[in-house]
Amino acid sequence: MLKFTAEHEWLKLEGDVATVGITQHAADQLGDLVFVELPEIGAELVKDGNASTVESVKAASDVYSPLDGEVTEVNQAIVDDPSLVNSDPQGAAWFFKLKLKNVSDVEGLMDEAAYKDLIG
Amino acid sequence: MDDQAVLRTTPLHALHISLGAKMVPFAGYDMPVQYPLGVMKEHLHTRTAAGLFDVSHMGQVIVKAKSGDYADAALALEKLVPVDILGLKEGRQRYGFFTDANGCILDDLMITNRGDHLLVVVNAACKDQDVAHMKANLVDCDVTLLEDRALIALQGPRAQAVLAELWAGVSAMKFMDVREVPLHDVPCIVSRSGYSGEDGFEISVPSDNAVEIAKALLEHPDCEAIGLGARDSLRLEAGLCLYGNDIDTTTSPIEASLEWALQKARKAGGDREGGFPGAERILGELANGTTRRRVGLKPEGKAPVRSHAKLFADAEGKVELGEVTSGTFGPSVEGPVAMGYLPVSHANAGTQVYAEVRGKYLPMTVSALPFITPTYKR
Numbered sequence: 001m002l003k004f005t006a007e008h009e010w011l012k013l014e015g016d017v018a019t020v021g022i023t024q025h026a027a028d029q030l031g032d033l034v035f036v037e038l039p040e041i042g043a044e045l046v047k048d049g050n051a052s053t054v055e056s057v058k059a060a061s062d063v064y065s066p067l068d069g070e071v072t073e074v075n076q077a078i079v080d081d082p083s084l085v086n087s088d089p090q091g092a093a094w095f096f097k098l099k100l101k102n103v104s105d106v107e108g109l110m111d112e113a114a115y116k117d118l119i120g
Numbered sequence: 121m122d123d124q125a126v127l128r129t130t131p132l133h134a135l136h137i138s139l140g141a142k143m144v145p146f147a148g149y150d151m152p153v154q155y156p157l158g159v160m161k162e163h164l165h166t167r168t169a170a171g172l173f174d175v176s177h178m179g180q181v182i183v184k185a186k187s188g189d190y191a192d193a194a195l196a197l198e199k200l201v202p203v204d205i206l207g208l209k210e211g212r213q214r215y216g217f218f219t220d221a222n223g224c225i226l227d228d229l230m231i232t233n234r235g236d237h238l239l240v241v242v243n244a245a246c247k248d249q250d251v252a253h254m255k256a257n258l259v260d261c262d263v264t265l266l267e268d269r270a271l272i273a274l275q276g277p278r279a280q281a282v283l284a285e286l287w288a289g290v291s292a293m294k295f296m297d298v299r300e301v302p303l304h305d306v307p308c309i310v311s312r313s314g315y316s317g318e319d320g321f322e323i324s325v326p327s328d329n330a331v332e333i334a335k336a337l338l339e340h341p342d343c344e345a346i347g348l349g350a351r352d353s354l355r356l357e358a359g360l361c362l363y364g365n366d367i368d369t370t371t372s373p374i375e376a377s378l379e380w381a382l383q384k385a386r387k388a389g390g391d392r393e394g395g396f397p398g399a400e401r402i403l404g405e406l407a408n409g410t411t412r413r414r415v416g417l418k419p420e421g422k423a424p425v426r427s428h429a430k431l432f433a434d435a436e437g438k439v440e441l442g443e444v445t446s447g448t449f450g451p452s453v454e455g456p457v458a459m460g461y462l463p464v465s466h467a468n469a470g471t472q473v474y475a476e477v478r479g480k481y482l483p484m485t486v487s488a489l490p491f492i493t494p495t496y497k498r
Contacts, residue, residue, distance in 0.1 A: 031154060031158055031159055031349075032158050032159055032160035032161075034160075034422075034424065034449035034456075035422050035423050035424060035449065035456075037423065037478075053478065055423065055424050055449070056159070056449075057159040057160060057163070057349060057350075057353055057448055057449050057451065058153070058159065058349050058352075058448070059426075060424070060426065
């Protein structure tokens with residue numbers, strides 16, 4: 001199941017673990033990324049709280065946690081090569097995996113059609 | 121206040137839109153921050169080929185003495201700017217800055233001897249204030265802001281080859297030479313200078329012909345349009361100051377490590393020693409040093425350290441030393457680069473300091489400027 005937030009994160013649910021990244025739209029808006037800072041494994045994230053920081057040549061931006069949960073895995077590949085986020089944001093350049101506190105919270109997020117309406 | 125409603129545009133505005141630029145407000149103008157190529161590739165393209173920048177938002181100002189004599193205009197402007205303008209030869213350009221009574225910097229500018237007058241180029245955000253300052257102080261001069269000219273910068277190792285398509289004589293120009301030449305039969309003023317650390321040119325063009333000249337330059341396969349994003353990373357790698365960030369009315373030229381811009385004639389013992397606002401402080405600092413200096417800073421990690429990040433002597437953030445004034449990722453350096461002010465005790469190259477970024481203290485090393493090797497054609 002693929003879900004989206006108004007802050008331009010995507011979330012793919014498998015069991016009670018969600019893989020989280022930023023959308024193509026977000027990557028395009030940010031421009032060339034040069035730095036990614038990921039949360040630590042084991043970190044307890046809260047919905048809409050800071051989860052990660054990305055930096056383009058021009059500026060730093062926050063990436064938020066789409067839901068409450070615990071970080072179980074992070075994607076070191078995008079730390080080593082931030083440009084991966086520009087080239088494959090909704091695939092290989094996922095950010096982190098989150099063991100959700102309440103799986104049912106996913107229902108409150110946007111589906112792909114609603115997100116596409118949002119970004120026009 | 122609705123800034124969007126009052127944004128000004130340059131003569132190249134429609135061209136930027138047609139090239140797919142992302143536009144942002146800058147110094148009251150709607151300006152291209154990047155094109156579809158993106159900041160990273162635009163930066164690298166300028167360092168390896170040629171980049172075309174619209175800098176028409178900057179102020180181009182004619183200063184002409186009522187006597188018609190260059191020396192009278194030069195001596196008048198020397199009352200506001202601590203550099204040797206009288207000694208500037210015809211067709212030559214020089215960097216300078218307006219100082220205030222505290223010996224700090226009101227704006228920086230480029231000054232050209234155009235034979236019977238001066239052409240000065242000032243920052244967009246300061247141009248109204250600079251023109252007022254000159255009009256108030258240069259009483260025997262006419263000061264005219266040129267509202268009908270665009271300014272196009274062409275920068276990079278292939279800039280000469282690109283411009284040579286329009287004017288074969290370009291190769292005879294040296295760094296800081298200025299020539300009036302027809303390009304496509306349009307009278308243009310070409311200087312061999314810029315703001316990227318690369319060889320290159322700034323071309324003053326009548327507004328009505330700006331699109332035609334820009335398109336002619338962009339026709340060359342080596343030339344790409346470059347936005348303000350890459351302009352900033354290029355100048356920072358080149359160690360060049362951005363007014364409002366690295367220099368302002370709280371920094372003296374000596375603190376800013378710009379003493380190279382003061383020639384002998386204006387320094388102690390020179391023919392025209394002092395005689396500019398804040399001379400006592402500036403000449404005093406030249407003789408006795410300052411308490412702080414602008415330095416290059418190289419973060420050890422990959423995280424860019426941006427302007428206003430606080431600098432500390434220790435990794436616990438106990439002893440605050442100063443602040444970063446410009447910082448970004450340097451595409452040619454392939455890592456983050458920054459500039460900032462540090463006490464002279466910590467300003468030597470190789471000194472380690474710590475920058476506060478998102479609650480962490482990141483190690484940075486004081487580094488010689490520039491971060492890249494400039495390729496000016498001297």
